[in-house]
Amino acid sequence: MARVIDVDQLARGVLEGKRGVLARAITLVESKRADHRAKAQELLVELLPKSGNAIRVGITGVPGVGKSTFIDALGTMLTEQGHRVAVLAVDPSSTRTGGSILGDKTRMNRLSVDEQAFIRPSPTSGTLGGVAQATRETIVLVEAAGFDVVLVETVGVGQSEVAVANMTDCSLFLTLARTGDQLQGIKKGILELADVIAVNKADGEHELDARKAARELAGALKLLRPPDALWHPPVLTCSGLTGVGLDELWSRVLEHQSTLRDAGELDERRRRQQVEWTWMMVHDELWRQVRESAAVRSLAPSLEEKVRSGELTATLAAEQILKAFQSDSR
Numbered sequence: 001m002a003r004v005i006d007v008d009q010l011a012r013g014v015l016e017g018k019r020g021v022l023a024r025a026i027t028l029v030e031s032k033r034a035d036h037r038a039k040a041q042e043l044l045v046e047l048l049p050k051s052g053n054a055i056r057v058g059i060t061g062v063p064g065v066g067k068s069t070f071i072d073a074l075g076t077m078l079t080e081q082g083h084r085v086a087v088l089a090v091d092p093s094s095t096r097t098g099g100s101i102l103g104d105k106t107r108m109n110r111l112s113v114d115e116q117a118f119i120r121p122s123p124t125s126g127t128l129g130g131v132a133q134a135t136r137e138t139i140v141l142v143e144a145a146g147f148d149v150v151l152v153e154t155v156g157v158g159q160s161e162v163a164v165a166n167m168t169d170c171s172l173f174l175t176l177a178r179t180g181d182q183l184q185g186i187k188k189g190i191l192e193l194a195d196v197i198a199v200n201k202a203d204g205e206h207e208l209d210a211r212k213a214a215r216e217l218a219g220a221l222k223l224l225r226p227p228d229a230l231w232h233p234p235v236l237t238c239s240g241l242t243g244v245g246l247d248e249l250w251s252r253v254l255e256h257q258s259t260l261r262d263a264g265e266l267d268e269r270r271r272r273q274q275v276e277w278t279w280m281m282v283h284d285e286l287w288r289q290v291r292e293s294a295a296v297r298s299l300a301p302s303l304e305e306k307v308r309s310g311e312l313t314a315t316l317a318a319e320q321i322l323k324a325f326q327s328d329s330r
C-alpha cells in the first residue's frame with residue numbers, strides 16, 4: 001500500500017459495495033503499521049454508523065467436520081434466498097505457520113464464484129488477539145458494504161472459538177456422530193458457548209448414527225444449562241454434502257436471533273462484546289509491552305532459571321518482572 005490512503009474514498013467505495021475497495025479496506029484494517037492503524041481507525045469510525053445490520057454467526061468445529069463444504073452449501077442457500085453473505089475466518093494456526101487454512105476460497109467452489117458472496121481468509125500474522133481484532137473490524141467493513149449475513153469460521157481448538165463467540169450473535173457448533181464416551185471428548189466449554197449444535201455428515205450410512213448422536217448430545221446438554229435460560233440450544237442433524245437439514249438449521253439461527261432481540265439481549269450482547277474487546281486489547285497491548293521491555297528481557301532468563309530450580313517462587317519472580325517493567329516504562 002505505497003500510495004497515500006484516502007479514507008473518504010475508501011469509505012465511499014465500501015459503501016457502494018465495490019469489492020476491490022472492500023478488499024483494500026480489509027488489508028488496511030489487518031495492517032500492523034502504526035500509520036495504517038491510525039487510518040484504519042478513521043475508516044472504522046466513519047463506517048461504524050452504517051454497520052450492525054447483519055446477522056453474525058460463528059461456525060466452529062474441528063478439522064474434518066466438513067466446515068468448508070457446509071459453509072459453501074449454507075452460503076449458497078442464503079444467496080439464493082436473496083441474502084448477501086460474507087465469510088470471514090479466525091485461524092490461530094495460520095499465525096504460526098504463515099499459511100492460511102480457513103476461509104480458503106478453493107474449497108468453497110460455489111460460493112467463491114457467487115456475486116452475492118465475499119470470502120476473506122484469516123489474517124495470517126500476529127497473535128490470536130491481533131487476528132481476532134482484525135476480523136472483528138472486518139465485520140464492520142463487510143456490513144457497511146451491504147452484506148447482511150456474516151459467517152465467521154474457526155477451528156474448534158484453543159481459544160479461537162471464544163474469540164469468535166465474542167464477535168458474533170450466534171455460535172454454531174458442528175460436530176460428527178459420536179456416542180457415549182466419545183461425547184466426553186467434546187469440550188464442555190464449547191458446548192457452553194454454543195447456541196445451535198448440528199451433527200454434520202448426516203447422510204447415507206451415517207444418517208442413523210447422526211440422529212442417535214444428536215439425541216445423546218441433547219440429553220447431555222440439558223444437564224449443562226439452567227432450565228430457566230432464555231434459550232435452549234437445539235441439537236440438529238445436517239449434511240453439507242446433500243444440503244439436508246440446512247433449512248431447518250438456518251431457521252433455528254433466526255429464531256435464536258429473534259429470541260435475543262425480543263428480550264433486549266441482542267443489543268446488550270453486542271455492547272458487552274465491545275466492552276470485553278476493549279479490555280482484551282488493553283491486556284494484549286500491556287502484555288506486548290512487558291515482553292518487549294528491555295529491563296524485563298535482561299532479567300527474564302535468570303529469573304526463569306531461579307523459578308525452575310526452586311530458588312524463587314513464581315509469585316516473587318512475577319513481582320520482580322513487574323517492578324522491572326514499571327521502572328522501564330517510567
Ligand SMILES: Nc1nc2c(ncn2[C@@H]2O[C@H](COP(=O)(O)OP(=O)(O)OP(=O)(O)O)[C@@H](O)[C@H]2O)c(=O)[nH]1
Nearest residue numbers: 062063064065066067068069070201203239240241
Ligand atoms: N458424507 C459427507 N462427507 C462430507 C460432508 N461434508 C464434507 N464431507 C467430506 O469431509 C471431508 C472434509 O470436508 P471439508 O469440507 O474440507 O471440511 P474440513 O475438513 O472440516 O475442513 P475445514 O474447512 O478446514 O473445516 C471431505 O472429504 C468432504 O468431502 C457431508 O456433509 N457428508
